Amino acid sequence: MSSAIPIRFKPHDRVLETSNLLSSSYHLSSSPIAQEIIAQEIIARDLAECSSPDDYDSGDEYFDHGGAGTSTLVSRPNGVAYGTIRPTTITEAAGSPAVNTRDLAQSRDAERSLLRDNHILPPKHPRHPDESAFRKLYRRLFSTKVTPPNDIGPLVSSTSTKALENTPLLQEYIRPVSPTESEEINRWEAAVAANVIKTTWQREAQTLTQYSRSLIVTFLLHYSVTVTSVFTVGRIGRLELGAVSLATMTANITCYAPVQGLSTCLDTLCAQAFGSGHKRLVGLQLQRMTILLWILLVPIATLWWFSGPILTKIIPETETAELAGMYLRVLILGTPGVAAFESGKRFVQAQGLFHATTYVLLIGASVNIFANWFFVWQMGWGFTGAASAVVFTQNLLPFLLFCYVRFVEGMECWGGLSKKAFGNWGPMIKLALPGMIMVEAQYFAFEVLTLAASQFGSAHLAAQSVVVTVTSTTFNIPFPLSIAASTRVANLIGARLSGAARTSAKVALVAGCLVGLFNCTLLSTFRYKIPYLFTKDEEVAKIVSEVLPICAVLQLVDSLAAISHGLLRGIGRQGIGGFTNLFSYYLVALPISFSTGWVLGWKLEGLWFGIAVGLAVVSTVELWYLYVADWDHAVEEAEMRMRSDDGYDPAEFK
Structure with missing residues (x-):
């Protein structure tokens, strides 16, 4: 199952761009190339027969999250048959679904959580100075935070770096600084590129x-x-x-x-x-x-x-x-x-x-x-x-x-x-x-x-x-x-x-x-x-x-x-x-x-x-x-x- 990469098409590209409808597939029973060719043939024929402009929706429901280099945390389960005796998984869909608003929001939430865990974003809930002993024990056992690194390094561009320099990355936050959405995306991409994202x-x-x-x-x-x-x-x-x-x-x-x-x-x-x-x-x-x-x-x-x-x-x-x-x-x-x-x-x-x-x-x-x-x-x-x-x-x-x-x-x-x-x-x-x-x-x-x-x-x-x-x-x-x-x-x-x-x-x-x-x-x-x-x-x-x-x-x-x-x-x-x-x-x-x-x-x-x-x-x-x-x-x-x-x-x- 691959990460879903958003694909955006224009109406006049409907037939010519059919080959880009597919992401690589993982098929158990036949080669991915063969599956892609078959799927392309089906979609191409349907697109060639469509004459109504209503068949295409050019709204803003689809977003490009950075193109091929994007590292989004979006994927969907597919190829699942269930309902009778034992559910089974068959094949992964040859075409990755486009990232819609719901998927994008889920992806951003997942990215944001990992950034907070790695002290690259301020915590969602800052630690209270008068924290109880039970709360400290609970946090010690179940906290999702990774051990703070000695040096995160220059993770983002100059605009975002300024925000990072003003943020105490290696200590608990008292007044969290909320970066903009674009700054969060920049920090995520820079952190992935620098290979500093860990999990617990x-x-x-x-x-x-x-x-x-x-x-x-x-x-x-x-x-x-x-x-x-x-x-x-x-x-x-x-x-x-x-x-x-x-x-x-x-x-x-x-x-x-x-x-x-x-x-x-x-x-x-x-x-x-x-x-x-x-x-x-x-x-x-x-x-x-x-x-x-x-x-x-x-x-x-x-x-x-x-x-x-x-x-x-x-x-x-x-x-x-x-x-x-x-x-x-x-x-x-x-x-x-x-x-x-x-x-x-x-x-x-x-x-x-x-x-x-x-x-x-x-x-x-x-x-x-x-x-x-x-x-x-x-x-x-x-x-x-x-x-x-x-x-x-x-x-x-x-x-x-x-x-x-x-x-x-x-x-x-x-x-x-x-x-x-x-x-x-x-x-x-x-x-x-x-x-x-x-x-x-x-x-x-x-x-x-x-x-x-x-x-x-x-x-x-x-x-x-x-x-x-x-x-x-x-x-x-x-x-x-x-x-x-x-x-x-x-x-x-x-x-x-x-x-x-x-x-x-x-x-x-x-x-x-x-x-x-x-x-x-x-x-x-x-x-x-x-x-x-x-x-x-x-x-x-x-x-x-x-x-x-x-x-x-x-x-x-x-x-x-x-x-x-x-x-x-x-x-x-x-x-x-x-x-x-x-x-x-x-x-x-x-x-x-x-x-x-x-x-x-x-x-x-x-x-x-x-x-x-x-x-x-x-x-x-x-x-x-x-x-x-x-x-x-x-x-x-x-x-x-x-x-x-x-x-x-x-x-x-x-």
Whole structure:
């Protein structure tokens, strides 16, 4: 993930400047150059067909923060698919979003905080002369200030130097001097150039908490739709609980993973359209992807309609397979909403409106709980009522997102329905396929466990449903933390602060260990209580309680694997993490799972033991790579990419 470099275009440069729409991309499945060429082709065709001047917004929303040499602390998470079993990261968007007013304000705040920590700006809150002993102890333990250097040196131009000379840099401030915004920018650039910006674990812990807290809420809210369904069905019976697990596995592989993977190409296309000032093209890309996904749903719906007979030929428990087929038939009605919401998320995120999804999910998750109670118990629909609640929520979410855009913010990127949405599909599909393949590959490695568990009987399949739900819920804590760590490290690398990036990485790994230990302790302590939250079946509860100790150990390596993979994305090495994950899942985890599950007769415990070993391999390999990685070289590569994006010749930096 690269620092976002603002790009400004003029109306008459719309087609000629298309090649500058992209920042370097980091793709797991294909070369960055190939991805850029495809994305350029899509945008160029759309721009050539646009004749309305309204497609271009020449307002002052975009700012140039110094060109290629700028060291801004702005970056956005992208290429994230989440909402069903385990969230995944696919690729980084090939086009860095333009820096809007909100991003710029966040960047300036981050820069200002680091300048204060390094005594280059006066403190926000000067120390009181009559400070209490408790306050002194608190400041000593949690102060974000670095140890004052002996000499900061000439950091800025003469105008700003005068301000610095009149400011007591090496002592506590009594009357803070507030420099102008331009002076702050000059001091930041000069301090970065002089390599005097440091950070502390307190500052990085505070920043990672700030970045991740809303993400954790968003991920948990989105996954709560699945959790609520499992909670409800578990109260009905063992067969129904196993059927939900089987139906969800089928839905993930055949629909949700392809939809999520294909829609991630909008991270590139919408970001480029918005970043170039052609806001109406963002809405065009949304329409085009939504129509494509809806067409894709036709064969998927056909498959789901006849899934009952198909599953009965694979699953020993005929009744469970038939119930799963019934569940999937109802879910067909929710697939248009899933496709629309996946595209809609990218539409608002390209505009920097990440909080829009959180607000929508906050309402949607609450309504989903009510819908499950109403359809299952009040209406007496039972098993099909749980599926109906999921369908209702899946269609509610895009409607709520539409209401947010229509009545709150984001409408400026919607130009109305357009016939152009039915053209220029070929390059878009070519750009989207790598993301779909990667999501499918990561999902299938875990979903195959459900298919394997079904071979052991209905009790083990029901237990698998509980175990997957529990482990997926706990994973929605370290995964958002990994996104926050990736963003922060990418920001610092983009600002040429390798030392600060290493400090942030260490803090993130410690945080990952703490989260893993917390989850491990939680599952170990309540291993006999957790099963009864989902089911009253004694046999199922017993199987779950036997598997949870393995899942508890898995929490630590799973958390470390998530954090280390996020850090690799932050330094532009996510390809290492992507291939390591696939290698460990398919060549280590699954063979061990099948061997211990069937050959040794460990059944469900054996399946999850193999996954634990595979994740241990992932975390070990990625941590070792982070340990030996040259972070200074990552800074040089980031600077080459940024300068290349702004029209410089990268060869001059070799």
